[in-house]
Amino acid sequence: MIDIVDIVNEVIEIGNDEFSPVYKLNEKSKDILFQYCKAIESLFDENDVKSFTAEADEDDMTIKLSFECSYFRVDNSQKLKAAKLCQRMLSLKVVWLEDELMEITFTFPPLWERA
């Protein structure tokens, strides 16, 4: 499985360059976002994930984590974790791309606060 924490960390560093000095990174929120990344990673079957991208939105500074995959399933043993994750995110988007391929995007609140 792709190490999504590494990719998200790179995206945060790029965001830092872009948003500072007006905005300052909340380090505690960043660490917690990494916990969410680990939790999301554990919900996906690595065989189903074709690609992963992360983005810090230039306009609203939200963090978007996008998975291209063919199938996503949460069963009873994982639904509590998934539900808790849902409560921490701003939105969830699913888009059809082609036969046997879709994109699932999880959007989390900004990590940056006005300095």
Add this chain to the structure above:
Amino acid sequence: MNEDYYEEFDNTTFEVDEDAESDAFLELIAPDFLKYADAPKILNKERVMDLATAEKALREIFKDVKNVKITSEANEEISGTGSISITAPEAEISRMFTFAGVLLLSDGIEIFPRTDGLVQIDFGFYDTALPINLKGGN
């Protein structure tokens, strides 16, 4: 706003060996499965209410979204399970607390792309119908 969303997250979960559990379960029910499948069933009111509540919440979540179709089945033939299906070219959900509540009411969720340009989101509800006079024991 961040403090509301970024709170320490317990990443532990109840892990089971699904294959082993599944094999053991199939072995256990195999002799009775046909009898179970053919047995007359009655709707499990509590579980059907869960399904109805979840469907109402989902219709509220998607009420302003175009090209979204929501269907439900309270008692699928043989399995006695219920389901809610959402189909759309794309589906964006922003009422995440409500969505989390639906997930908790259900027995799980499956999301997959179909061959007709739509994605499908299925929520499963076990035990919406129960067989009458199904006796346990040996």
